[in-house]
Amino acid sequence: DTGVSQNPRHKITKRGQNVTFRCDPISEHNRLYWYRQTLGQGPEFLTYFQNEAQLEKSRLLSDRFSAERPKGSFSTLEIQRTEQGDSAMYLCASSFGTGFTEAFFGQGTRLTVV
């Protein structure tokens, strides 16, 4: 197991385009999280899945953002009609079990909207 994998690592897109990021969690991890991080700030929570169910969404997740985890394994985060303010690092994390367990983070996808 090589840990949480995120693709692509970098994405440059023009304003108004749609982008999709993929996260492959550690095998058998039932929990999956998406975070966003801008320069100089700590990661901000976006959304959380337990298996295929999306259980929590931040108000940061506007209607242009959608996340899915169709089979309870990998997840995708799509941003429609990108804006310059969407430029950030998008981090995915996964964990196993209930209650607190250690969350493992991927290396993130850096999005630049030009």
Place this chain on the structure above:
Amino acid sequence: DAKTTQPTSMDCAEGRAANLPCNHSTISGNEYVYWYRQIHSQGPQYIIHGLKNNETNEMASLIITEDRKSSTLILPHATLRDTAVYYCIVRDPGTASKLTFGTGTRLQVTL
């Protein structure tokens, strides 16, 4: 989740102990203290967590005051590879699904 306060930055000489403080004066009885770190261009990495007893693992030690209003993360022999942003997070594992990161402490380990 209770709010935490950390110094913005700290320096430490290589080979010395790095002591990173965190204030969490509004912590409640069910909330744990967690520490993560983020090395440049990488995702955050779990370090350690505790409730009220001091904890130690292969990476660090966590000292929590008796009143639980503050804690200190100790890296006993800091190396250049420990240069990172360190985040102190307080949460109730029974109710919260997410980690709420602040801005953390930027630790610079120098020769």
